[in-house]
Every structure is written in C-alpha cells, then in structure tokens.
Amino acid sequence: MVDLSTEYLGLKLKNPLVPSASPLSRSVGQARALEDAGASALVMYSLFEEEMRAESVDLERHLIDQAIAQAAAAGLKTNNFRYRSGLDLYLEQVTALKAALDIPVIASLNGIGMTSWVEVGRELEQAGADALELNVYYIAADASQTPETIEGRFLYLLESLREAVSLPIAMKISPYFCALPAFVQKLEASGAGGVVLFNRFFQPDIDLETLAPIDRHLLSGPAERLLAMRWIALLHGRSGLDLAGNGGVYTWQDAVKMLLAGADVVNLASALLQHGPARLGEILAGIEAWMEAKGYDSLGQFKGILGQQPGTDTSALTREGYVMMLDNYTAQADPV
Ligand SMILES: Cc1cc2nc3c(=O)[nH]c(=O)nc-3n(C[C@H](O)[C@H](O)[C@H](O)COP(=O)(O)O)c2cc1C
Numbered sequence: 457m458v459d460l461s462t463e464y465l466g467l468k469l470k471n472p473l474v475p476s477a478s479p480l481s482r483s484v485g486q487a488r489a490l491e492d493a494g495a496s497a498l499v500m501y502s503l504f505e506e507e508m509r510a511e512s513v514d515l516e517r518h519l520i521d522q523a524i525a526q527a528a529a530a531g532l533k534t535n536n537f538r539y540r541s542g543l544d545l546y547l548e549q550v551t552a553l554k555a556a557l558d559i560p561v562i563a564s565l566n567g568i569g570m571t572s573w574v575e576v577g578r579e580l581e582q583a584g585a586d587a588l589e590l591n592v593y594y595i596a597a598d599a600s601q602t603p604e605t606i607e608g609r610f611l612y613l614l615e616s617l618r619e620a621v622s623l624p625i626a627m628k629i630s631p632y633f634c635a636l637p638a639f640v641q642k643l644e645a646s647g648a649g650g651v652v653l654f655n656r657f658f659q660p661d662i663d664l665e666t667l668a669p670i671d672r673h674l675l676s677g678p679a680e681r682l683l684a685m686r687w688i689a690l691l692h693g694r695s696g697l698d699l700a701g702n703g704g705v706y707t708w709q710d711a712v713k714m715l716l717a718g719a720d721v722v723n724l725a726s727a728l729l730q731h732g733p734a735r736l737g738e739i740l741a742g743i744e745a746w747m748e749a750k751g752y753d754s755l756g757q758f759k760g761i762l763g764q765q766p767g768t769d770t771s772a773l774t775r776e777g778y779v780m781m782l783d784n785y786t787a788q789a790d791p792v
Contacts (some may be wrong), residue, residue: 458744458745458747458748458753458754459748459753459754460586460740460744460754460755461754462496462593462720462721462755462759463720463722464650464698464700464720465559465562465587465624465626465650465698466624466649466651466707467497467586467587467624467627469496469560469721470496471494471496471740471743471755472496472711472715472719472720472721472722472741472755473494473496473533473560473711473721473722473724473736474495474496474497474498474499474562474700474721474722474723474724475480475490475495475498475499475722475723475724475725475728475736476499476652476702476723476725477499477500477501477502477564477628477725478725478728478729479500479501479591479729480728480729480733481498481500481501481549481553482501482549482787484552484553484556484594484692486715486733487557488556489528489552489732489733489734490728490733490736491557491558491559492737492784493733493734493735493737493740494737494740495559495733496541496559496560496562496721496738497560497586497721498553498559498561498562498688498772499548499560499562499564499575499589500546500553500558500561500562500563500564501548501564502564502565502566502591503542503543503546503563503564503576503580504542504566504567504715505565505566505568505569505734506567507541507542507543507546508541508542508543508572508576508613522719524764525585529551531559533543543579545726546580547561547579547580547583548581549585550563550583550585550710551583553769554583554584554585559596560586560587560588561584561585561586562583562588562589562626563575563587563589564587564588564589564590564591564615564628565577565580565585565588565589565590565591565635566591566592566593567592567593567613568593568594568609568613568676569609570611572618572620573613573621574616574620576662577617577620577621578620578621580623581621581622581623582613582614583695585623585697586619586623587623587624587625587649587758588614588617588623588624588625588626589625589626589627589628589652590617590625590626590627590628591616591655591686592609592610592613592627592628593655593657594606594609594610594742595657597706602788603633603634603635607633607642608637610627610628610629610643611642611643611646612629614643614646614647614648615646615647617656618646618647618648624649624650625647625648625649625650625687626648626649626651626652626698626700627643627648627650627651627652628652628654628655628702628731629643629651629652629653629654629655630654630656630657631653631683631687633655633686636687636691637690637691637694637695637759640691640695640697641695643697644695644696644697647704648697648699649697649698649768650697650698650699651691651695651697651698651699651700651701651719652700652723653684653687653688653691653700653702653703653773654683654684654687654702654703655702656676656703657675658671662671662792673729674731675705675726676703676704676725676726677705677726678704678705678707678710679704680703680704681701681703681704681705681706681710681713681714682704684701684703684704684714685701685714685717685719686717687712688701688714688717688719688763688765689717689718689763689764690716690761690764691718691763692717692718692760692763692764693718693760693764693765696763698720698721699718699720699721700719700720700721700722700723700792701714701715701717701719701721701722701723701724702725703723703738704726705722705723705727706726706727706735707727707739707742708740708741708742708743708745708746708783710722710741710744711739711742711743712742712743712746715743715755715758715759715760716759716760716762716763717760717762718760718762718763718764719759720759724736724739727739730781732739733737734781741765
C-alpha cells in the first residue's frame with residue numbers, strides 16, 4: 457500500500473484529490489459519492505457576495521413577507537414559513553455536509569468588496585467549516601485601477617477575514633497578475649495558508665448567427681492544466697503557502713504531473729461534472745499504480761521533484777526553455 461497522504465491548510469488529508477467548488481457540493485448525496493470515491497476533502501460551491509447584499513436580502517424578505525400575508529389572507533396556514541437568506545441556506549448546507557461526511561469541508565466565499573465579510577466568516581466557522589477558500593473574482597478591466605489598488609483589494613479582504621476567523625484560508629486567484637510570485641508572497645504575509653492556482657474567469661464566446669455572446673465554455677479543457685502546472689512548478693520551493701493545482705485535470709496522468717510540479721493537492725471540477733464522482737476513484741487508482749510501478753512509497757518522495765528547487769535560476773524554466781522550444785520546433789512534432 458502506498459502512502460498518498462498530504463497536508464493542505466493544516467489539514468491532514470489521506471490523499472491529494474480535492475473536488476473544487478462546483479454544484480456537486482449542493483447535493484449531500486453527490487458529496488457522499490465523492491467521499492466514497494476517495495475525495496480527501498471537499499471545497500463547497502461559493503457563497504456569493506451578491507447573495508448577501510443587504511438590499512437584495514431586504515427585497516427578498518419583503519417579497520416573502522408579502523407572499524405569506526397573501527397566503528394568510530387566502531386562509532392558508534403560514535406558520536411553517538420561515539425566511540432564509542442566501543447565507544442561511546449556505547450555513548445549512550455546511551452543517552448538512554459536515555454531518556454527512558468524514559472528510560474536511562472547505563467553505564468558499566466569492567466576492568470583491570464585502571462589508572459583512574467578518575460576520576460571514578465567523579458564522580461559517582461556527583457552522584463547522586474546516587477551512588475557507590476566498591475567490592476574489594475580479595476582472596481588472598478598469599484602466600483607472602492600478603496594480604497596487606487591485607492587489608490591495610485582495611489583501612484587504614484577506615486581512616479582514618484573517619482577523620475574524622481562526623480557520624486556515626486559501627486564496628483562489630487568477631493567473632493575471634503581472635508579478636505573481638511577489639503577489640503570492642504578499643498573500644502569505646497577509647495570513648493566507650494556501651493558494652489555489654488558478655481561478656478561471658467566465659469567457660463567453662460569440663454566436664455568429666445571432667451576433668450575441670454565448671456562455672458555452674463553462675467546463676474547462678485538459679489544456680488548461682499546463683498553465684497551473686507551470687506556475688506550481690515556479691512557486692514550488694519559493695513560497696511557504698500550500699499549493700493547490702486547479703484546472704484541466706482529467707486523468708491520473710494529469711494529477712501526477714501536478715504533483716511532480718509541486719502541488720500539495722490537486723483540485724477537480726469539470727472532470728467530475730462531466731464523468732461523475734467515480735472519475736475521482738479512477739484517478740486515485742491510477743496514481744497508486746504509477747507510484748507502485750515507479751517504486752515510490754509516499755507522495756513526499758516525488759512531490760515537487762520537477763518543480764523549481766530553492767535557489768535555482770528561474771530563467772532556465774522560463775525564457776531559455778521557450779527559446780530552445782522555438783529553435784527546435786518542427787511541425788510534425790506538434791500533435792494538433
Ligand atoms: C459548473 C461550475 C460551477 C463552478 N462554481 C464555482 C464556484 O461556485 N466557486 C468557485 O470558486 N469556482 C467555481 N467553479 C470553478 C471550479 O471550481 C474550478 O476552479 C474550474 O472549473 C477549473 O477547474 P476544472 O478544470 O477542474 O474544472 C465552477 C466551475 C464549474 C464548471
């Protein structure tokens with residue numbers, strides 16, 4: 457038996473496969489199926505800032521109060537009605553998942569400027585979440601925003617949450633930072649425990665018939681893994697943060713490569729949505745078989761061996777490799 461255990465956000469996990477935020481965690485049954493297939497922890501779908509904005513909560517409450525009043529006027533029983541906000545429903549799901557699963561549950565917050573962050577963090581902690589993932593889904597499309605302002609927004613949110621909870625926090629970030637390693641260092645200094653590489657922005661396509669945007673590409677493709685893997689390799693040994701490889705992992709080979717690059721855990725969403733929770737078990741079995749064939753007894757023996765080793769010159773992994781690849785290019789060698 458090989459030892460697949462790993463540590464992530466201070467949690468001791470039996471293996472590195474962690475389903476990332478997706479609708480699968482909306483169902484306790486699906487979450488159980490993921491645990492049965494071998495998932496070592498579960499990241500929940502996000503609680504979105506928009507669901508908690510005071511004005512939308514007030515409007516929703518007002519509409520429900522109206523519906524209750526109408527039902528009462530029509531002679532219907534209304535004593536079982538209870539208004540539940542987006543936060544209430546999310547907290548109920550944290551509680552339900554914690555009751556149904558043995559594996560750690562990581563709650564996910566998604567927002568760019570929440571003011572009630574602190575209370576929300578505390579409530580998630582009280583509901584039993586084992587860690588938090590913070591997805592600051594922010595597209596820097598406003599030219600008046602400088603890199604400092606944008607980074608500052610992330611750091612402010614992280615620090616506010618850090619002050620409010622004792623739970624470990626992972627930051628799920630996009631690849632679009634011009635000085636990613638420096639930013640990752642700032643995240644560490646501001647109290648993050650891990651970084652998830654990478655968050656994917658919604659990228660609508662264009663329908664040439666209707667000339668309208670279409671949201672066809674919700675699931676990622678296997679090619680997306682390369683970007684995350686590259687940055688995991690570059691950050692490995694340079695950052696004290698735990699690294700989660702997120703994006704385009706479909707097979708056991710993809711997962712092993714992420715680990716060789718230096719990932720502490722490997723996240724999966726699209727592969728599980730497309731092929732079902734059983735895919736996770738197949739990937740796990742593939743990793744085990746590969747480790748046995750290679751003579752590895754534990755993850756620690758090969759995790760990060762193809763990542764950047766501390767003290768190495770990054771140019772070997774960046775420009776020189778690129779120039780060499782272009783020099784050696786032959787059309788036949790590129791499998792399209
Ligand atoms: C249908 C769907 C729903 C998602 N919901 C969330 C979410 O609520 N919060 C979040 O941070 N990421 C969400 N994601 C992004 C995934 O967690 C993941 O980061 C992304 O899909 C890349 O990983 P993958 O290639 O394994 O799918 C969602 C992805 C999909 C496909």
